[in-house]
Amino acid sequence: MQNWDFCRSVMSTQLLVTLGTEYGATPSAMLRNSGLSEASLSNPETLVEAQSELSVIRNLLRELPPIDGLGLIAGKRYQLSAYGIWGFAIASSPTARKAIELAQTYQQLTFAFASFNIDISGDRTRILFDDRDVPEDVRLFCLEREMAAAAVIIGELLGSHCSAPRVYFRHPAPHYAKCYQQHFGHAVAFNADCNALEFSSALLDLPRSVGNESTANLLAKQCGELLASRSARRGLSGKVRDLLLRQRPMQMDMEAVAASLHMTSRTLRRKLEAEGSSFRQLSDEIRVTLAEELLRGTPLSIEQIAERLSYADASSFSQAFKRMTKQTPGAFRRAEQRR
Incomplete structure (x- = not known):
């Protein structure tokens, strides 16, 4: 069932x-x-x-x-x-x-x-x-x-x-x-x-x-991506993602997000854990998604992108991006430009 x-x-x-x-x-x-x-x-x-x-x-x-x-x-x-x-x-x-x-x-x-x-x-x-x-x-x-x-x-x-x-x-x-x-x-x-x-x-x-x-396999892959995308928009995790995406400038502030959802940061942490997620995980996911968009579609430098995404410096951004994607921001941009 x-x-x-x-x-x-x-x-x-x-x-x-x-x-x-x-x-x-x-x-x-x-x-x-x-x-x-x-x-x-x-x-x-x-x-x-x-x-x-x-x-x-x-x-x-x-x-x-x-x-x-x-x-x-x-x-x-x-x-x-x-x-x-x-x-x-x-x-x-x-x-x-x-x-x-x-x-x-x-x-x-x-x-x-x-x-x-x-x-x-x-x-x-x-x-x-x-x-x-x-x-x-x-x-x-x-x-x-x-x-x-x-x-x-x-x-x-x-x-x-x-x-x-x-x-x-x-x-x-x-x-x-x-x-x-x-x-x-x-x-x-x-x-x-x-x-x-x-x-x-x-x-x-x-x-x-x-x-x-070949077409069927490609579309099946897109089905999986679409399903994952829809699932991501459900529950408290989805609400947190939406709030993080709307913040300008990008500030990964757990206290501010919790206040917007009318709860304490402790309650937010506990409820996210119940969904198998965490604020750190969600903010990292949002950051890498936005970073890929900026690397792919803008001429902004690595330093400028790091600043937009509220990293302490370009080095911190590069290390985080490599940890999540297995490649540096520069390597990702070069691969996208070759397509």
């Missing part, structure tokens, strides 16, 4: 709000109690907390009259291009096996609440969806949405090689069971022992004409 409470891109919320407005809801009603504004919705860099997206889903279900298979209707809109880097990495995979391995590894870059796992057993492969952690009031919608979206992705991956996957749901057949067959294009089994999409394992290693191993 996997925790789904992670930040996700704004694209999913955009799709949900668009769906709601097409059926008569207003954007403001769709965003009520979500902490999101219409302006933030139009900003592609907005990150949405899982609880905020759940609020939008609840608004969707509350604002619209009962619509049979609304989750299925929503899921059909989640084409690979909606997932950003994750979707492009999947689309570039040379085989379906590589694609589903990558999909599972970086599923925190999706919009799923029902976490999924891959089970390859003999001649059948199943994508299993675990919806037990999803709040009950939105569970059916989320499961319908995520399995419908996964079926869309499987179709994009396997193309003409694949007939519609077999589909299994743990819940009883709803009164609109025919909608499931229409959406999935295959007989659907209800009251099953799992939620799953099933297809032939023989399709896993067929070469994909649009796949490219």
